[in-house]
Amino acid sequence: MKRTEMFAEIEAMKSLVWDVIIIGGGATGLGAAVESATRGYKTLLLEQEDFAKGTSSRSTKLIHGGVRYLQQGNLSLVLEALKERGLLIQNAPHLVHNLSFIVPNYSWWSGPFYGIGLKFYDLLAGKLGLGPSEFLSVDETLKHIPTLEQDGLKGGVIYHDGQFDDARLAINLAQTAANHQATLINYFKVISLIKENKLISGVQAVDQLSGKEFDLKAKVVINATGVFADTMIQIDNPDASRIVAPSQGIHLVFDKKFLPGESAIMVPHTDDGRVLFAIPWHDKVVVGTTDTAIEKPSMEPKPQEEEISFILNHAARYLEEDPTRADVRSVFAGLRPLVKNTNGNSTSALARDHTILISESGLLTITGGKWTTYRKMGQDVIDKASLIGGFDDRPSITANLKIHGWKENISITDPLDCYGADADEIRNLIKSNPSLGEKIHHELPYLKAEIIWAIRNEMAITLEDVLARRTRSLFLDARAALECSKEIARLMAAEMNQNEDWISDQLNHFSKVAENYIISY
DSSP states (O other), X not given: OOHHHHHHHHHHTTTSEEEEEXXXXXXXXXXXXXXXXXXXXXXXXXXXXXXXXXXXXXXXXXXXXXXXXXXXXXXXXXXXXXXXXXXXXXXXXXXXXXXXXXXXXXXXXXXXXXXXHHHHHHHHHGXXXXXXXXXXXXXXXXXXXXXXXXXXXXXXXXXXXXXXXXXXXXXXXXXXXXXXXXXXXXXXXXXXXXXXXXEEEEEXXXXXXXXXXXXXXXXXXXXXXXXXXXXXXXXHOTTOOOOEEEEEEEEEEXXXXXXXXXXXXXXXXXXXXXXXXXXXXXXXXXXXXXXXXXXXXXXXXXXXXXXXXHHHHHHHHHBSSOOOGXXXXXXXXXXXXXXXXXXXXXGGGSOOOEEEEEOTTOOEEEEEOOGGGXXXXXXXXXXXXXXXXXXXXXXOOGGGOOOTTOOSSOOSOSGGGXXXXXXXXXXXXXXXXXXXXXXXXXXXXXXXXXXXXXXXXXXXXXXXXXXXXXXXXXXXXXXXXXXHHHHHHHHHHHHHTOOHHHHHHHHHHHHHHHHTTOOOO
């Protein structure tokens, strides 16, 4: 997947008409691109920044049915998500795997209450279930989570859900779409919509790297911009009402010592009514999340001090050793594209169902939803697109489509396992140049070969691309990412034939971004 080739395809199509143009390169847009391309529609996806730059790289790293939505009584969403969870584990075993969760019980009634609820969760999963939930004694609970707060512990419940690497899955979805002849490009911003007889017939877009502008025609234009959906809706119709109520959630990342086992912790009810997770991930521990209403979405949301305190306080309740600000390796904030309702509820009460809207001019907008249901969202929106565009009716094949990198018998013990079938190619890079087998930093699991691979095959353009999303360095240890950034920028410059000015610009930009991931103490 090479950007130069994608750009050349756009140039070649200047006077032709795409079947579908998708605006937005997060989970929703990428899912729609895979769906459209695998049905044989001529598909173009345009992302103004990098793939998964926004919400889709900042999730809780779970592919799950959603215990919280079960509590809310939203059975249709839970059923759909559990089905999609099962399909995704089959279709991307190199990125999605079974993870056991422990619900610790500190009151006599909570064990039976949550135990029965999780048995129902198992039942809803049916044949795509990942394992039965079980009641645990105090000793069994501590065997799974030896660092759990023991004072008042009365036992626990174990259940199973899915875990994944969100930004890595986004790249593999882009590659999957490209493998089926879709054209996808990052740093290519839509600035306006083209209309003929008051109906949308394409987009005006600018290549952010060269500054070149394009008028691109399409039979259907899909707005899949997540928390930014209202921006495109109001470009289409300045009088349109806003439909997205963005909500911010943050996560703190700690060293593995706080959760040394292979199981996660799930706290079903925090002070703000959310579920709290502590999850082992890439040999670190991710703890989150919060729910804070946000007035205006941004590409780099910043964690608020009260959110940081909220998570630290809740983590201290459930971990024997209380984590402090000095223990935080990274903090990241993401926004949820929740769809507004008229009941005045807090964002924590808004559901994660997706919504599809068609404007008078024919703009097709899809928003809401969550990572777990990205495939179903793509299927639903392309079903609508085929009607609007008058396309041949072609069935969806994505339920059983192997995602790029698919490989049997993945162990997930080697850091390169997340590349699946591509891992051997990265090992070949090291064989040809042993220096590429060096780690980029002693506190991070990544090799220099992964940087070269990302540039050559995954459309990584900037230092941030490789340290935040192709590798997860910034999310795992922000200070370590900063410490190795100069060396990585030079490695990239040599590969990309860039000069000292480019290196300086990249370092300045990355240092500003990294500030949002580091908390003072």
